[in-house]
Amino acid sequence: MEKKKPVTQDSFPFIASAPSPTVPVPPGPIPAPPPAAPRNEVALTIDGKTARVPEGSTLLEACKTQGIDTPTLCYLENLNPVNVCRVCVVELEGARTLVPACSRRVENGMVVRTDNERVRLSRRMVLEFLASSVDVSTAPELQSYLERYGGQPERYGPAAPAAGEPEAGPAGVHAAPDGLTAATVAQPVKIDNDLYVRDYGKCILCYKCVQACGEEAQNTFAIAVAGRGFDSRISTEFSVPLPDSACVYCGNCIGVCPTGALMFKSEYDMREAGNWKESEQQRTDTICPYCGVGCTLTLHVQDNQIVKATSPLDQEVTRGHLCIKGRFGWQFIRGKDKKKSS
Amino acid sequence: MDLHIAGQPPERDERAAVDSVLGPLQLGKAESYHLQQERPARSQRHLLLPVLHAINSRIGWISPGALNYACRRLNLPPAEAFGVADFYGLFSMTPRPRVLIHVCDDIACLTGGAPAICEHLAGRLGPAGAAKPSDKLTWLRSPCLGLCDRAPAALVSAAGRKSWECALAPTSADALLAAAEQPERRPESPAVAASLSVPQQGQQGLHLLRRVGRLQPESLEDHLAEGGYEALRRAVDLGPERVIREVIDSRLVGRGGAAFPAGRKWEAVYRARSSQPTRYLVCNADESEPGTFKDRVIMEEDPFLLIESMTIAGLATGCEQGFLYIRGEYPLAFERLSHAVRQARKQGFLGKRILNLDLSFDIEIRRGAGAYICGEETALFNSIEGYRGEPRNKPPFPTEVGLFGRPTLVNNVETLVNVPGIVLWGGRSFAGIGTPRSTGTKLFCLSGHVARPGVYEVPFGASLAGLLDLAGGVAGNGRLQGVLVGGAAGTFLSPRELDTPMTFEGTRAIGAALGSAVVMPFDDSVDLSKILLRIAAFFRDESCGQCVPCRVGTVRQEEALSRLFGGHAEGVGQAPLQLAEIGQVMSDASICGLGHTASSAIQSALARWAEFSDLRQGSDPED
DSSP states (O other), X not given: OOOOOOOOGGGOHHHHHSOOSSOOOOSSSOOOOOOOOOOOEXXXXXXXXXXXXXXXXXXXXXXXXXXXXXXXXXXXXXXXXXXXXXXXXXXXXXXXXXXXXXXXXXXXXXXXXXSSHHHHHHHHHHHHHHHHXXXXXXXXXXXXXXXXXXXXXXXXXXXXXOOOSOOOXXXXXXXXXXXXXXXXXOOOOBOOSSSEEEOXXXXXXXXXXXXXXXXXXXXXXXXXXXXXXXXXXXXXXXXXXXXXXXXXXXXXXXXHOSSSSEEEHHHHHHHHTTOOOGGGOEXXXXXXXXXXXXXXXXXXXXXXXXXXXXXOTTOTTTTTOOOHHHHHXXXXXXXXXXXXXX | OOOXXXXXXXXXXXXXXXXXXXXXXXXXXXXXXXXXXXXXXXXXXXXXHHHHHHHHHHHSSXXXXXXXXXXXXXXXXXXXXXXXXXXXXXXXXXXXXXXEEEEEOSHHHHTTTHHHHHHHHHHHHOSXXXXXXXXXXXXXXXXXXXXXXXXXXXXXXXXXXXXXXXXXXXXXXXXXXXXXXXXXXXXXXXXXXXXXXXXXXXXXXXXXXXTTTTSOTTOHHHHHHTTTTHXXXXXXXXXXXXHHHHHHHHTOBOSSSSOOBHHHHHHHHHHTTTTOSOOEEEEXXXXXXXXXXXXXXXXXXXXXXXXXXXXXXXXXXXXXXXXXXXXXXXXXXXXXXXXXXXXXXXXTSSBSSGGGSSOOBEEEEEEOOSOGGGGSHXXXXXXXXXXXXXXXXXXXXXXXXXXXXXXXXXXXXXXXXXXXXXXXXXXXXXXXXXXXXXXXXXXXXXXXXXXXXXXXXXXXXOBHHHHHHHTTSBOTXXXXXXXXXXXXXXXXXXXXXTTOBOSHXXXXXXXXXOTTOEXXXXXXXXXXXXXXXXXXXXXXXXXXXXXXXXXXXXXXXXXXXXXXXXXXTTTTTTHHHHHHHHHHHHHHHOSSHHHHHTTXXXXXXXXXXXXXXXXXXXXXXXX
């Protein structure tokens, strides 16, 4: 049997090579990273004009350089495009179908049309589909697109009576339509915690909250898309309430929601009471007071009270994402006994 | 990722179900379950669907205890696993009886006796799916089960320790109830002669169906005696590049519906070898297009032919791993293929040293779980990988970024089984069969009102009328109203168009598509509005829900149709325009082929509606 070696300093050579506690700071300015290699340019034609954009850009970015305002709903600059809403579609010569501008990369010689009859029809229909099946009352952007494209969501008939809580039965089963009404995703609001409210009757299934909860921001995976087809919905496992789920209340899902389906409880209560006045609110940027990361907070202030906290999407540190403290931890300011709570 | 898994520990049955796929949990030093895995837990997500199948067939539904235990074993967030399980039609996330009768009420069975069965079962058991979990059995309506040649069809399943599934066709309500009464014993499948599905059986000139009925599907010896593995030996002699050359020369195009040149895919996957050594072969056997059953017949009657074809494809393109994704509603084909793979492995035709040479290729069979969309190639990848069967955006195409992100060759069953012939006779002689642009022979699925329904093999070039004649002409009352070509995603043609050549170019010329080669005639007594409503309902049920045009469009399409046919005063006038616009946005802006074709059959029928109405009114009223 092998003899056991005695444990000495030599058994752990890395201890000797560890840096000393006082690391010397090199003199001179902080070195800058080497300049990025210039990206090749790609030339394409958008609505008859030649556009030159860096290789790897999306059609959406290329359209932007031409001053074209492309509608988007499921797109957000701090998330990977999932191209599911299809409101950004454009016509690409040579392609059988329209292509999503948000995710399609530019190629040399592409000929793109962004505002012809075919594109306008698809965009109008997508917006009508959403507005006729989802409550878009807190989605001003979607409403403005609807107006731009002349959508008439009411032409599909009056809304069918709400079906109540969506059930997790087998996928691929539905009741036959009555030939009069239009099916919607209307359902009761979910209020199961003090921080935020989930009103899935306003959900357009843009997948952004799932991305933000999952690997693109929080890595918590408390919610996912469940069901299939029109019965698809955002859900926890077995639809358990949020407090029983993996949710850590970072609120990043609220931060990315484009329709107000996910909302601060405080905002929801104020809206219910008719006190929510967005036009009167001031936005002030500050730094989160909690930890050393130094996230930028945008405080939304109404009547000298903070009513919600967000972070700018283009902020280097946060990319718009926060944690529970930065997102919700400002209520102590409104506490009755400030000394006690600070 | 920190997993948050709440709830009770699994019951014994729940644990056993999961362990049957993942192996027993070895509790050891580490407390955390997932530290026990041999491989990094993340790489095992692809086992989620097999695990869900095991849970469903043992427990009867996907119970929280079992799902949570599966999540622990696979290191998966329960919300994600729930979202995946809830995607599939064969799984239930709520308790239900252990014995299920899935009655097909899709287009072929709708005119083939399904309504009577449904009515009878509703009388005995209450409305579809309405049973309490404590009840012994329940019945459900099902989309096409791929048994259209023997309508009406049903799938009976019993969950438990000795679970079984059995497709019964043709069947009756009494036969179904009798089968369901004895969940402890799998019903004897009534001996179905192969000739029932293949009326041409034994005839001269068949190529793909030549061996059907001549061999025992379970017997590798029969396969070898009937020329089996000759093509593989020849392919090995030729070498990958020559084999791919022959496939290109054969001008074989995909038989799954999209009609893409097979050789180009093979070449692309082969070429990717320098940058991507790991590549995959996927056989798409998720045949779910209503009215389609050709692949089922091949898989049930000649499973070794498919296994050999896959082996040739895998070796030629350099894929060492093949996946065969078969729809969950084909229990017999699954059984026979699994058996064939085991046999082939045992005899050295699959595995590490094929034919005792330094050649390696193996096949893993995966079962779908009731989702038409998983026949879309990228949805199929997601399904195998353990994600929801949602199609991916293309580009990139599967030959660049496919299964597990690797270059992947995806071919349909019928496409693949053409390969041995191409290898043996040479691509050029194969290209001499059929027409210049549609080479080879084609399997057609004839059902509905034909005298002898079944799979028919003909060289490309036959007309629609010729196919109907081959199947004994129009049955029912004998007076043809219209023919659905290509399935629910296909086109209705009128009797005026019977001389259409059933080739890729011939159907394209009249704005139709061959699709999955469904040919389903309806006599003039059939109320086509019911068929159209069923097709609209089908697409609503089967849309994955990812993109707006298809998710909402399929709903609005069904509503507009029922407004049109229901004769409701308001909105009837608007319905045709609405349907046209809905169709356009779905085909222009959807992500995948399901959305692109979800309005095709409906639009084509409405375009010919006056003709169909005239034919219906010319006939004597039934009742």
